[in-house]
Amino acid sequence: MTTIATPDAAKADAAIRVRNVSHHFGEEGEARHVRALLDTSLDVERGELLCLIGPSGCGKSTLLNVMGGLFEPTTGTVTVGDKPVRGPMPHDIAFIFQENALFPWNTIFENIMLGMTFQGVPKSEREDRARRALEAVGLDEFADHYPSQLSGGMRQRAALARALSLETSILLMDEPFGALDEQTRMVLGEDLSVLLSRSKKTIVFVTHSLGEAVFLADRVAVFSARPGTIKEVIEIDEPHPRKPEFMTSAKFHTLRDRLYELLHDEIRKSMSQSAKPKRAYEDAVAKGEA
Ligand SMILES: Nc1ncnc2c1ncn2[C@@H]1O[C@H](COP(=O)(O)OP(=O)(O)OP(=O)(O)O)[C@@H](O)[C@H]1O
Ligand SMILES: [Mg+2]
Secondary structure, eight states: OEEOOOGGGOOTTEEEEEEEEEEEESOTTSTTOEEEEEEEEEEEETTOEEEEEOSTTSSHHHHHHHHTTSSOOSEEEEEETTEEOOSOOTTTEEEEOSSOOOOTTSOHHHHHHHHHHHHTOOHHHHHHHHHHHHHHTTOGGGTTSOGGGSOHHHHHHHHHHHHHHTTOSEEEEESTTTTSOHHHHHHHHHHHHHHHHHSOOEEEEEOSOHHHHHHHOSEEEEEOSSSBOEEEEEEOOOOSSOOGGGGGSHHHHHHHHHHHHHHHHHHHHHHHHHHHHHHHHHHHHHTTOO
């Protein structure tokens, strides 16, 4: 059930290969220098949904941005198919973030059309693709609404439709449902699982929710505290589309408990890291040095 993310276990046809990636922000010696990622290697297999989970600040978003070419890693390499990643790859990779970043002054339909214009989709194809994407997420009746006229869940569906219309083989999703209430997240999770069973998309999905990770993922990569690296990869052997009953099954709870165990120590470590500067300050105050 459990596999470690070693490159040796790599499959020849991985969609994304991350090899020995480290990433620092700022220069060594500067106060703002942060070692965000440390010697991380991981393969994302074609057609799988891989969840990244780990303590806040451990480098999940950094890894996602490195995978998508938005950050150049300090050391190490990323390849998508057989292409080295050296910058954004809008024809292969689409992003969805927690804040959906829809243009408020454009309708949902216009937002989707704009995404395709930026990507260079021929004009003759855009309208068809936009309609298909809206249908896929169940928003076809809301094409002419503005983002402010939709609920938070519907706005995230619209962001998903915009990403789907780009017809990339890879979707990178950074806490896409993080700002939504639990019930809406559950329904969107079920929809995403249906989408995955119909499409051959490869999805990397960052979440803080253990339940969401188990419900959605084919594999869950668990991060250590910062500087983050992958501690373990758990396989969730359950076909898509996942049914709501899966969430109440003994198998689901066993997997969720395993994730909790793996994460618990890392979260403690990351909390003691963030408490250090405060303690040092308090000690200095006690000694009359601050
Ligand atoms: N643009 C940046 N400039 C400087 N430091 C950054 C930048 N982005 C991230 N960091 C730092 O790198 C570390 C990892 O950040 P990252 O955003 O990858 O964490 P995360 O795991 O996504 O956290 P969260 O779960 O809170 O979203 C953090 O300490 C953060 O402060
Ligand atoms: Mg993040």
